[in-house]
Amino acid sequence: MSLATAPAPEQDGVELTARHHPRVALVKPSNRRRRLAYAGLTPFAAYVLIFLALPTVLAVVTGFFSDDGSLTFENITGLFTPTILATFGSSFWLSGVTAVIGAVVGVLICYAMLGTKVGGLLRTIIESAASVLAQFGGVMLAFAFIATIGVQGLVTVILRDTFGVDIFADGVWLYQVPGLILPYVYFQVPLMVITFLPALTALRPQWAEASATLGGTRFAYWRYIAAPVLAPAFLGSLLLLFANAFSSFATAAALISQGSQIVPLQIRAALVSETVLGRENMAGALALGMIVVMVVVMWAYSVLQARTSRWQK
Amino acid sequence: MGVLGAAGSHLAVAKVSANQAVRIGAEPSTLARRLILGIIGGIFLIPVIAMIEFTFRNGLAGDYTTSHWTGLFSEDSARTYRGLYQAIENSLVLAAVTVGIVLVLLLPTMVLVHMQFPRLKRTLEFICIIPITVPAIVLVVGLAPVYSVVVHVLGGSTWTLAFAYGITVLPYAYRAIQSNLDAIPVKTLSEAASTLGAGWMTVLWKILLPNLRRGVLAASFISIAVVLGEFTIASLLNRRNLQTALLQVSQSDPWVAVIFALAALALAFILLLIIGRLGSATPSRRKS
Secondary structure, eight states: OGGGGSOOOOOHHHHHHHHHSOOOTTTSOOHHHHHHHHHHHHHHHHHHIIIIIHHHHHHHHGGGBOTTSOBOSHHHHHTTSHHHHHHHHHHHHHHHHHHHHHHHHHHHHHHHHTTSOTTSHHHHHHHHHHHHHHTOTTHHHHHHHHHHHSTTOHHHHHHHHHSOOOTTTTOOOTTSHHHHHHHHHHHHHHHHHHHHHHHHHTSOHHHHHHHHHTTOOHHHIIIIIIHHHHHHHHHHHHHHHHHHHHTOOHHHHHHOOSOOOSHHHHHHHHHHOSSSTTHHHHHHHHHHHHHHHHHHHHHHHHHHHHHHHHHHO | OHHHHHHHHHHHHHHHHHHHHHHHHTOOOHHHHHHHHHHHHHHHHHHHHHHHHHHTBOTTSSSBOSHHHHHHTSTTHHHHTHHHHHHHHHHHHHHHHHHHHIIIIIHHHHHHHHHHOGGGHHHHHHHHHHHHHSOHHHHHHHHHHHHHHHHHHHOSOGGGGHHHHHHHTHHHHHHHHHHHHHHSOHHHHHHHHHHTTOOHHHIIIIIIHHHTHHHHHHHHHHHHHHHHTOOHHHHHTTOOOHHHHHHHHHHHOHHHHHHHHHHHHHHHHHHHHHHHHHHHHHHHHHHO
């Protein structure tokens, strides 16, 4: 994700020469070489099979077994109990709210970056900062927000002592789900900048010029030209942000030590609980639930992405 | 001189009006740009400033001290923070092994697919993007049984965790290398080399690798940044890395935990700034 800013391929010339180049007989692989080349794929294939495919299958399949190894749907039906449904609900809510805030603020930043030079100092600094902050989620982010809006945090203290505003008048909410909103927004906005900036900067200045020549106002340009063109990219980025928040664990784990109000924390509880036997298989069912959500969201994302790339090239 | 000056100012006028014509349509004014970036940037700086301020706090006394910083350089710091230093070492080893996995497993596979099996390109891309859809918190559920076997075969040392990290960095490393692969004429280069009698290894080592330097460096740096920030898998498989140790240290000495978090953040920023420069340097070098 962070490398959406990597240099754009300058492929046209390359492709042409490759296509019109008469194939050198030497390079055309013989059967033996072909087999050898296939053998070259095996290490990576084996690696991905053991450490990606196998864990994914195991994670999903354990949900269908009870702790004594017999087939059961108990864990899956367990997903539809009110507690677990409420957890999914607050995960959706948290992801949705932070995705929308992140997307709106991120678009503002992207807009402000319009017209800056690609590879210029400002661009490089903001893109690098966005890459870092998009990766910033986790323990360190939790520290940052405890230092900022914790009970003795810098902002909390200034607001309390200077302005007489107590942000925790109704109780400390930082260590609850609402407390996750600000930290999540902190890594959602940079992710929006990374994913949406290429789409926004790909808007051709000629479109704006054409609109202006025809007497279009700035508003008309944004409303009738830029907005429709950018809509798929915006929705796609929004979905990516949603998926990002939905699957994020570390920040919540560092901030919320009691209770499991969102799905990833519920998985932690199921994995580490030693008192409740058979809960480990519940983790499998929860993982399945998460994968289903992620697959739907990422599928929609790739559909929108395909629509975006149609005109971006 | 006067004529030249006049021509120059004419040019300047033309330039300004051209700029304005574009601005009418799309771009924000300089003032708007500064306002937006200034305000949002300022808000995003607050938590970082709060972290820095926090490291100088003297407990709950309300005054400031530098003892948390100086304590790190005192004689018994190595002993006091032994666990933390050990965890940093673990994380550095993990970063190194993960980069090794990217270079030894992913990179040759990508080159091979690019040259010999163009039809598998989509499949490889799909595989490398999967870790976004199957996030670490889901993967770790299935990794637990896999690692009980890994520990049996390879022992329980921390570096084995890099096998899992190699998967989590796949999407990032793949993009970095692929954009470089797409930008160089792999086929022409390798055909030219083979025509001149170079073997497979020579082509890979002496022709392609130097051309892929930027992509490989970017992939390595992003992998390091991701591994240094990884918490989920280490925490749930009960391993000690930088992040799990930071969380543990923060219970007893939050100031030092925040100091190390700031250092890790600064390091990540430098790494990604270098990637940014690498990326932007590519087109200009290609032109010259």
